[in-house]
Amino acid sequence: MFNLSELENxxxxxxxxxxxxxxxxxxxxxxNEEVRMSVPSIRFMQRTxxxxxxxxxxxxxxxxxxxxxxxxGAFDTEAILMxxxxxxxxxxxxxxxxxxxLKELTEMEQEALCEIGNIILNACVxxxxxxxxxxxxxxxxxxxxxxxxxxxxxxxxxxxxxxxxLHIDFVLEKHQIHGYVAFIxxxxxxxxxxxxxxxxxxxxxxxx
Numbered sequence: 001m002f003n004l005s006e007l008e009n010x011x012x013x014x015x016x017x018x019x020x021x022x023x024x025x026x027x028x029x030x031x032n033e034e035v036r037m038s039v040p041s042i043r044f045m046q047r048t049x050x051x052x053x054x055x056x057x058x059x060x061x062x063x064x065x066x067x068x069x070x071x072x073g074a075f076d077t078e079a080i081l082m083x084x085x086x087x088x089x090x091x092x093x094x095x096x097x098x099x100x101x102l103k104e105l106t107e108m109e110q111e112a113l114c115e116i117g118n119i120i121l122n123a124c125v126x127x128x129x130x131x132x133x134x135x136x137x138x139x140x141x142x143x144x145x146x147x148x149x150x151x152x153x154x155x156x157x158x159x160x161x162x163x164x165x166l167h168i169d170f171v172l173e174k175h176q177i178h179g180y181v182a183f184i185x186x187x188x189x190x191x192x193x194x195x196x197x198x199x200x201x202x203x204x205x206x207x208x
Contacts, residue, residue, distance in 0.1 A: 019127030038169040054148030066151040067117025074134035075192035
């Protein structure tokens with residue numbers, strides 16, 4: 001299994017924490033309510049284990065919503081934002097306000113969730129690109145709904161692909177929504193990521 005040293009892991013959490021802060025600010029402006037996002041926790045695991053973690057041991061078939069974007073540049077990855085399907089309309093309602101009828105809400109659900117995914121994923125990946133001083137270009141967001149394994153598989157990953165799981169809690173004034181961001185990486189991309197982290201650490205130490 002792929003592992004980072006304690007120093008590399010701390011550096012990656014620090015980088016993602018900056019991105020999560022930017023995502024929270026952007027979402028606050030959209031829902032007109034303070035959004036706090038927890039310090040992300042990160043884990044590397046095989047795709048099948050990641051699907052079990054997302055679905056829950058007791059309800060592996062629970063449906064979740066996902067928004068994915070492919071990024072290429074400093075390293076290649078499929079980034080996916082996921083949260084429980086029963087929270088999706090709640091998030092859209094926060095975006096568009098209470099006055100929109102449920103029928104119209106469901107019609108705009110996919111578009112609204114793609115917008116949220118685009119904001120959060122680009123905040124995370126954009127921070128990586130800026131700190132690594134390398135370019136990462138993203139595709140247009142794609143919407144998925146299904147079980148956790150179906151959504152992870154939709155990225156084209158194989159069962160033993162390594163997934164970097166980034167767990168974030170979205171905390172709004174009146175709501176608490178648990179979300180995951182997954183970065184699906186092959187062995188080459190994992191080593192590219194590790195190299196970029198170490199270059200960042202070296203630059204940080206050089207400036208100390």
